[in-house]
Amino acid sequence: MKRRASLSLLVLPLLLGACATDRKAEDSNYSSVSSNAFVAANYKAADALLAQLNGKLAADKPLIMATVVNIDALEQTSTLGRLVSEQISTRLAQGGLKMLEMKLRNNVYFKRNQGELMLTREIGEVAHTHNAQAIVVGSYAESSDTVFVNIKVIQPNTNFVLAGQDFVLAKESIVRSMLQRN
Numbered sequence: 001m002k003r004r005a006s007l008s009l010l011v012l013p014l015l016l017g018a019c020a021t022d023r024k025a026e027d028s029n030y031s032s033v034s035s036n037a038f039v040a041a042n043y044k045a046a047d048a049l050l051a052q053l054n055g056k057l058a059a060d061k062p063l064i065m066a067t068v069v070n071i072d073a074l075e076q077t078s079t080l081g082r083l084v085s086e087q088i089s090t091r092l093a094q095g096g097l098k099m100l101e102m103k104l105r106n107n108v109y110f111k112r113n114q115g116e117l118m119l120t121r122e123i124g125e126v127a128h129t130h131n132a133q134a135i136v137v138g139s140y141a142e143s144s145d146t147v148f149v150n151i152k153v154i155q156p157n158t159n160f161v162l163a164g165q166d167f168v169l170a171k172e173s174i175v176r177s178m179l180q181r182n
Contacts, residue, residue: 038169042084045151045165046091049136052163053097053153061133062100065089066123068138068149080147080169080178081140088136088151100130127156134162142179145171 057063065088068081093099127135138151146168153163169175 038083038175039087041149041167041169042087043091045149045167046088046095048165049088049151049153049163050092050095050097052165056162057097058133060098061131062098063092063134063136063153064100064102064127064130064132065092066135066137068140068151071139071141071150074139078179080175081138083178084138084140084149084151085136088138092136100132124156132156142171147171147175147179 065085067077068084068088070076070078070081089099123135123137126132133155134153135156136151136153138149140150141148149167149169151165151167152161154161171179
């Protein structure tokens with residue numbers, strides 16, 4: 001029995017060390033994501049929206065995130081537009097807003113069967129159907145070296161803008177690759 005106890009005491013630090021190593025790797029992965037300029041820009045924009053929305057929304061009603069679209073062709077988006085939408089929605093949810101995940105709904109109007117809610121005249125109907133108090137919409141425009149992004153939180157029954165934020169992304173290789181239409 002003593003021998004088993006001794007063996008357990010020898011193995012325990014190894015097991016704990018393995019857990020610590022996994023935690024360090026996890027922390028490292030998180031810090032590399034959180035220090036990414038693209039993620040940071042999206043989170044900063046969402047934080048600005050949260051600050052502007054403080055006290056303007058009911059706690060019990062959801063918001064819907066539309067897909068961020070190309071300002072020159074509102075029926076088009078890209079990986080960049082979809083990812084900006086995802087990250088803004090995630091950060092708003094982290095800030096305490098009730099974000100309705102539309103990809104899991106099967107009775108929603110999706111523009112051109114792309115599986116995403118885009119700017120359409122019917123967006124107000126979608127918001128009404130899901131009792132959403134606001135819709136987060138956005139667009140982006142490309143220049144040779146930057147991408148300009150505009151995000152707004154709109155009240156669907158009045159079309160009033162409750163909050164808005166503009167930001168700019170450097171058109172580095174990762175951003176450039178996400179702009180390919182698909």
